Amino acid sequence: MQAYQADTSLLAKLRRRMVRGASRRRAVGSPGRPMVSFTFDDAPVSAARRGAELLEARGLKGAYYVSAGLAGTEGPMGRYADADDYRRLAAAGHEIGCHTYSHLDCGRAAGPAALAEAVRNAEQLEAWDIPFPATFAYPYGDVAAGPKAILAARFRLLRALHPGLVEKGCDLNQAPAVGIEGAEGEATARRWLDKAKARKAWLILYTHDVQDSPSQWGCTPAALAGLIDAAVEGGLEVVTVAEGARRLAG
Known part of the structure; x- marks a missing residue:
């Protein structure tokens, strides 16, 4: 399967x-101490299993941004996790976050279409006995003004992909993140x-697959393990995105 690419035109960049x-929701609180979240977009099987194992071995939890319409199918990062994987992750205390159902690009969609996809995704997760997701990640990290405004009413935090740190005053409707890829x-x-x-x-890290020969969007288990250990040894608290957002919301 060929990977879809978000719009890279000059107009899209502008x-x-x-x-x-637009539609900013400023963080009114401050972390008070350094924090980090480990997140996995699209939840390939390798992330749902090997990535989770690395966190759980250290007593830690991550966040998985799921497009339910992709569950159990093959993609450019390998096979995507399925409902059983998501139930196990949720039972282990990991956060199951929301993407759009079909991985719709929110940078090219109208607001109502993006909302319909997010609602359908959340409803499917609930049908799998997974709680309604508290946070959302824009597929491809892209968003237009309409989807940003309409999704802000549904989720505690909306995560993008531009690099940066989450601090007091940061826009929780387009929160920055740094890729491990x-x-x-x-x-x-x-x-x-x-x-x-x-x-x-607060630093939000993201990756996709976690395997010895990762895709261009993923990382190796050794790289992920090294970063987890570096964070813990450096005194950063490892939190889910929902927990981090709760603290900064005030």
């Missing part, structure tokens, strides 16, 4: 920058862990 000023993914994430520690801020 839209992404402009939408950051590609050849430099681990080194980049370690630099951001140092920044979060120095500023007592």
Whole structure:
């Protein structure tokens, strides 16, 4: 399966920058101490199993952003997890977050279409006995003004993919995140862990698959384990995204 690519045109880049000023919901609280969240987009089987194992072995929890319409199918990052995987993750205390049902690009969709997809996704998760998700991640990290405004009423936090830290005053409707992906993914994430520690801020890390030969959007188990250990040894508290958002909401 060929991976879909978000719009990379100049117009799209301008839209992404402009939408950051729309429908903002500022974090009124401050972390008070450095925090980090480990998140997995699209929930490939490798992330739902190997990624979870690495966190659970250390008594920690992550967040999985699920597109229920992809469950059990094959994708460019390998097979996606299914309902049994999601139930096990939820029972173990991991956060099951919301994508759009079919992985619809919120940068190219109208607000009502994005909302319908998010609601359908959440309803399917509930049908699998998984609680209604508290947070949402934009597929491909992209969003237009309409979807951002309409989804803000449904979720505690909406996560994007532009790099940065979550601090007091940050827009919780388009929260930044840093990817653990590609050849430099681990080194980049370690630099951001140092920044979060120095500023007592919250860092949200994301990846997709977790396997020895990862896709261009994933990472190896060794890289993920190294980052988890670096965070703990550096004194960063590992929290789910829902917990981090609860603290900064005031």
